[in-house]
Amino acid sequence: MESLPLLAIEELRGTLQTALIGKTLIYHPTLDSTNTLALDLIRSAQADGTPPAEGTVILTDHQPGGRGRQGRRWQSLPGQQVLLSIILYPAFPLSSLVMCAALAVREAIAQTTALSPAIKWPNDVLLAGKKVCGILIETTNSQDNRWNAVVGIGVNVSGSFKEDHELAERATSIAEQGNSTIRREALIATLLQCFEEHYLQLQYGGSEGARQVWSGWREYLVTCGRRVRVQQGEQIMEGLALDVEDNGALLVRQDDGTTVQIHWGDVHLL
Numbered sequence: 189m190e191s192l193p194l195l196a197i198e199e200l201r202g203t204l205q206t207a208l209i210g211k212t213l214i215y216h217p218t219l220d221s222t223n224t225l226a227l228d229l230i231r232s233a234q235a236d237g238t239p240p241a242e243g244t245v246i247l248t249d250h251q252p253g254g255r256g257r258q259g260r261r262w263q264s265l266p267g268q269q270v271l272l273s274i275i276l277y278p279a280f281p282l283s284s285l286v287m288c289a290a291l292a293v294r295e296a297i298a299q300t301t302a303l304s305p306a307i308k309w310p311n312d313v314l315l316a317g318k319k320v321c322g323i324l325i326e327t328t329n330s331q332d333n334r335w336n337a338v339v340g341i342g343v344n345v346s347g348s349f350k351e352d353h354e355l356a357e358r359a360t361s362i363a364e365q366g367n368s369t370i371r372r373e374a375l376i377a378t379l380l381q382c383f384e385e386h387y388l389q390l391q392y393g394g395s396e397g398a399r400q401v402w403s404g405w406r407e408y409l410v411t412c413g414r415r416v417r418v419q420q421g422e423q424i425m426e427g428l429a430l431d432v433e434d435n436g437a438l439l440v441r442q443d444d445g446t447t448v449q450i451h452w453g454d455v456h457l458l
């Protein structure tokens with residue numbers, strides 16, 4: 189492999205303005221998966237002591253074992269992606285955490301580039317209809333009414349997937365969509381700032397905080413009003429995406445007229 193472009197981690201530490209998210213930063217140029225390390229840190233503390241600080245962020249430049257939703261792999265573009273995981277102990281539903289993460293990524297790209305990403309239910313961030321960011325939320329045993337949660341975020345900053353035709357149809361990068369000067373450090377600092385703002389709204393802002401995050405996320409959701417194919421494991425259904433419930437469930441009207449609530453799965457816009 190050509191030499192790996194490394195994150196300027198001390199510069200990032202210096203520019204971070206957050207109070208919680210990223211106060212502890214763990215960085216390794218190569219890591220099998222940032223989510224795996226985050227889950228290991230939580231589990232080993234459960235066995236023998238103090239849990240990792242809430243808001244701990246794990247970063248890498250290259251992730252050979254990157255994991256996606258539904259058991260898929262997350263393709264690494266070494267040195268060209270934002271690859272991070274955040275350790276959190278939310279006292280609110282995970283469906284809101286999904287919205288918090290997608291909204292923060294969407295805002296960070298909009299604030300650091302001239303681009304305006306969309307959100308596809310539940311948490312893909314799109315540019316020109318293609319996926320520029322994937323989010324994987326994983327949990328371990330919860331305690332005291334709080335989840336032990338890891339929010340894994342992968343953003344394609346530069347490079348492209350043109351070597352892989354099938355992936356190139358579905359995935360893109362910020363540079364490929366016209367912004368080739370963005371630095372990963374600036375995007376990460378803005379992303380963590382936006383994430384913190386919405387996380388605190390959810391954690392401490394009660395129903396009004398949850399409503400604000402929901403409506404920010406809903407404003408950029410492109411799924412409603414579209415015909416969709418929903419894949420849940422082996423099961424596939426099609427219909428018209430009508431709206432999203434307060435709990436994050438997608439309402440889909442099937443061709444036989446029945447409406448179903450979708451809580452998980454992959455949604456393809458048709």
Ligand code: BTN
Pocket residue numbers: 220221222223224251253254255256257258260262271272273321322323324340341342343
């Ligand atoms: C998806 O769209 O399927 C979710 C992809 C999530 C990828 C990120 S990259 C950082 C973190 N570590 C992982 O192993 N996966 C997530």
